[in-house]
Each structure stands twice: as structure tokens, then as C-alpha cells.
Amino acid sequence: MRLSRADYKEISRWTEHLRPTRQCMRMLKDRFPKYLRESKAHPTAPVVLELAYQVDLSPALMARIILDRFLQSLDGEMPSKTVISSMIKDPSLIPDPILANNIYQCTINDCCYGPLVDCIKHAIGHEHEVLLRDKLKERNLSFLDENQLRTMGYDKTPDIILEVPIAVEGHIVHWIESKASFGDDHSHRTYLNEQFWSYWNRFGPGLVIYWYGFIGELDCQRDRGILLKDCFPTDIVTLCHATQQDRLPDRQNEDKERDKD
Known part of the structure; x- marks a missing residue:
């Protein structure tokens, strides 16, 4: 299927109107403390997943940001991308079981990003x-x-x-x-x-x-x-095929010569 650029842009514009303008990073900073409060009050609730929906952010990306902040608070150092990726793929590696459950809920409910995708x-x-x-x-x-x-x-x-x-x-x-x-x-x-x-x-x-x-x-x-x-x-x-096609005119000429004889 070939689409013209005009058709592709029209589809893209229509898709963009399905969701509001993203102000996710600013809202994320304001709402990040909510996770700590809500996770203590409701340990089994999908708090991070609901946060992602509220700020219109990919659940897998939200999980990665929350996990990054959590690991920084534990060690006081910036965690490596390898460590974060391994924990996203296998939440059982996360030392906090409540957060591990939230990370897992985010990855299985994200249809665009994350390890399953x-x-x-x-x-x-x-x-x-x-x-x-x-x-x-x-x-x-x-x-x-x-x-x-x-x-x-x-x-x-x-x-x-x-x-x-x-x-x-x-x-x-x-x-x-x-x-x-x-x-x-x-x-x-x-x-x-x-x-x-x-x-x-x-x-x-x-x-x-x-x-x-x-x-x-x-x-x-x-x-x-x-x-x-x-x-x-x-x-x-x-x-x-090219060689056969090149030889075809020669064979036709040979047939003509035979007919003359």
C-alpha cells in the first residue's frame, strides 16, 4: 500500500485530535508525590497506570520514570539504563513489591511501548x-x-x-x-x-x-x-534471463539465414 504524503498527514492530524495536548512532564512533576501517598493507602491499586492515563503518557514510559526516581532515592545515584531496562522486563528484580506490581501493570497495559511490544x-x-x-x-x-x-x-x-x-x-x-x-x-x-x-x-x-x-x-x-x-x-x-534475451535476436537471425538457404 502506497500513501501520498497528503493522505498520511491527514490521517496523522485526525489521530492527534483523539487526545489532548500533552503537558505530561510538567504534570508528572506535580503529581509524582501522589504515587507514594496512593500506593501506601491502596497497595494493590494500579496507581502508576492511572497516573499515566491522567497525564496522557505511555504507561511503560511512566513506569520507567517512576522506577528511575525510586532507584535514585535508594542509592542517591543515577541508575544505569541497563539496570532500569532489566527491571522493566523483570519486575521481580525491583526491591519494592508494591512498585514491582505497578511496573508490571504498566507494561502489560501499554500497546505502543515497553518490553512486550x-x-x-x-x-x-x-x-x-x-x-x-x-x-x-x-x-x-x-x-x-x-x-x-x-x-x-x-x-x-x-x-x-x-x-x-x-x-x-x-x-x-x-x-x-x-x-x-x-x-x-x-x-x-x-x-x-x-x-x-x-x-x-x-x-x-x-x-x-x-x-x-x-x-x-x-x-x-x-x-x-x-x-x-x-x-x-x-x-x-x-x-x-538477460543472457537468454540477448541471445534471442541472434537465434532469430540464424533462422532467417537458414530460410534464405
Whole structure:
């Protein structure tokens, strides 16, 4: 599915009106003491989750902020991101059982952020990488996947590198990157700067598949070597096909010569 930027912005504007303007950080500072008071009065109540709803903040993000403040109050030092992340993933590591229960309630009730959502995104991404490999095998295309490339010493690679390049819609493709997400302006710009151009520098022109669609105007780098698609291409031209097509006129000329004789 390809969306125009105008359509995407219209959808975004409509979505923004579903919730009020965020003033979450200022409100959070004012309301933070409420957690300590309410948690003592109602130890089993989802206080942090309710706070997140009241200030219109992601429950997982609210949990991370509360946990960060809690750990600072224990040690007087800034906790590391690794420690906080491990406790968010496994609340049983939190020394305060009431807070641990609140953190757990936040993570399981957040549909956009947090460890559970990360697991879902990882699973969906892996599923589409498997789909891509299956499609390549169906076409008998020889390739190396990301795991194979890492064992060969590559530190930053696309999902697939084709051992023999192909052509898609008249454009040469040396590598393929699978993205199980929608390609909007922000994410695509980030991917270009952090991934796609480095792949282009190392391996040449390539193909990016946004399985859940993208803004059509973003497919503007074809001449520079970055092709966008929203599905696995069906009009693939291989080296074998190109060689056969080159030989076809010669065979036709040979047939004409035989007819003359």
C-alpha cells in the first residue's frame, strides 16, 4: 500500500485530535508525590497506570520514570539504563513489591511501548525476514542472510545480500532490506541515514521492502540506488534471463539465414 504524503498527514492530524495536548512532564512533576501517598493507602491499586492515563503518557514510559526516581532515592545515584531496562522486563528484580506490581501493570497495559511490544515487533520482523528468504528460494536466487554475513565478519549488513545481482523495474539490486513497518517520513529518513546509505556505499544499489506500505513520495532515490517496494517484486530479471534475451535476436537471425538457404 502506497500513501501520498497528503493522505498520511491527514490521517496523522485526525489521530492527534483523539487526545489532548500533552503537558505530561510538567504534570508528572506535580503529581509524582501522589504515587507514594496512593500506593501506601491502596497497595494493590494500579496507581502508576492511572497516573499515566491522567497525564496522557505511555504507561511503560511512566513506569520507567517512576522506577528511575525510586532507584535514585535508594542509592542517591543515577541508575544505569541497563539496570532500569532489566527491571522493566523483570519486575521481580525491583526491591519494592508494591512498585514491582505497578511496573508490571504498566507494561502489560501499554500497546505502543515497553518490553512486550518490543517482543511483538521483533517477532513480526523475524516473520517477514523468513517470508523474504522463502520468496528468494522459490525464485532459486542465491543469497546470504544477515546471520551468515555476521559470521563472515560483517558488522553492519542488510537482511539479504544477493550473490548474483538482479534487476527490478530496470534497476540493479545487490541487497534487500526487510522492514515490517510503515515507511513514514521520519522513520525512512532515519533508516536512510543510519542504514540504507551505508549499505549502498558497501554493496551498491539495493531494494527496501516496507511490508506495511510507505508514503509514495519517499520512493524518489531510485536513480541513486535505493528502490522502495511494498511487497516482494514479481518482475525480477536475473542474469540468466538477460543472457537468454540477448541471445534471442541472434537465434532469430540464424533462422532467417537458414530460410534464405
